[in-house]
Amino acid sequence: MSPEYLLTDLQWRDNIQSPVFQANLVALVIDEAHCVTKWGKAFRTEFANLGEVCSLVPEGVKVMSLTATATIKTRKAICKSVGLINPVIISESPHKPNIKYIVQVNPPPIEETFAPLIEEVRRYRQLTDRAIIFCRTYDSMTHIYLYFKNRLGKEILNPMSAPDMAQFRLIDMFSACTQPDVKEEIIRSFSIPNSQLRVVIATIAFGMGIDCSNVRRIMHWGASDDVEQYLQESGRAGRDHLLAHAILYHKVPDVVTRDLSEDMKEYCINKSVCRRTMLFKKFNGYTEHLYAGNELCQCCDICECVCMCAKCSF
Structure with missing residues (x-):
């Protein structure tokens, strides 16, 4: 209610x-x-x-x-x-050790950034790893979706001879302006692990109530307003406990001019501290030892640079 x-x-x-x-x-x-x-x-x-x-x-x-x-x-x-007075508090860090955090500053144009995903959809079709692309504005969401649609043409549908309707799309977009019946179909389809829908390009409207266990990538085209929002959105990856990636693409001028929280700004411009530490340091229950024993190359792009595991040392 x-x-x-x-x-x-x-x-x-x-x-x-x-x-x-x-x-x-x-x-x-x-x-x-x-x-x-x-x-x-x-x-x-x-x-x-x-x-x-x-x-x-x-x-x-x-x-x-x-x-x-x-x-x-x-x-x-x-x-x-x-109005909670002296409440009993049960808390746990939202830290997920199976998500690798990556930040790319001043990324190349949309056409270059998402070209590998286009090719992946062409090759694997409905077997493409699930992904969500979060956009900060309706315009950027539409721009990215139209790029996918124009590049893929009929290949955006499965089968390719199907009519251009939500239930046949491999890629779709979701915002507050999306028609209610299309919203329902996207949510229904994305909640089924092996359904047609593989990539959703969305605004923050594609948020609460979405539960899909096998999302492998959360990609942010632009920074979230604050760390809590970023963790809410990136936390939709890897709910099956397998390795997943949370990738943030942002431009330096946007970080300076937008009304972001200080924590989010620090996360975006950070070049030396573990990204996991930057994200979770103000949450109860997180200490760096929680990630101990895991390979650093699967922690974040910064820790990957100093990883000495067998795979990285080869």
Whole structure:
């Protein structure tokens, strides 16, 4: 149930306050709780007012907030906004040892950057490794999708004789402006490991609720607004625990001019510190020993340069 329904729909407020509802309510659970601080400040202010819901439920009803990515600072903000007093906190680092982090500064043009993926789709078709390309703007998403579509032509469909409809596409795009029926088909198809859809080019609208176990690459064309958002999006890779890659392409002027968090700026311009450390240092539960025992070449592009494993020393 959305915060908008809970806080602005009079019928729902009446239902919550009805004797039957009050007598049978067991708990109030807020999923994706990081949205309380992220979205509440921007375009869905009801998220910032979820604490009001707590005042509508009977005293003694348990309240639980869940999120996969919250720094210590964000966690405190969630507790304050929702009205959690002396909460029991169960936390674990969002660190995933099977994701290799790579940053490419001032990448070549789209045509050159994504040419290898084009060839991969041509060669392997519906066996192509799953990938998501996150774009910061609708224009860049459309530009990249049209490049794929123009280069592949009928090869973007499977079979190639099929009509240009979502259920036959190997590559598709997803944004807030995508037609509802197409959105449903993309989400449905991408949630099935061996379905037709292999690559989704998307804005941040392709986010929560997407669960696909075999995504091998998350590619960001432009930096996320902050580290938490980047981990939310890159964390969609490697849910099958096999090696996956999170690749960030960004241009230096964009990092300087965009309103990015300081942590995200540091991650983008960093040239010497392990990228995993840069990403997870402000999350509870992460220490560098968590990656101990794994090959450094599979950690990040910086650690790869100093890896002395048998494969790298050969």
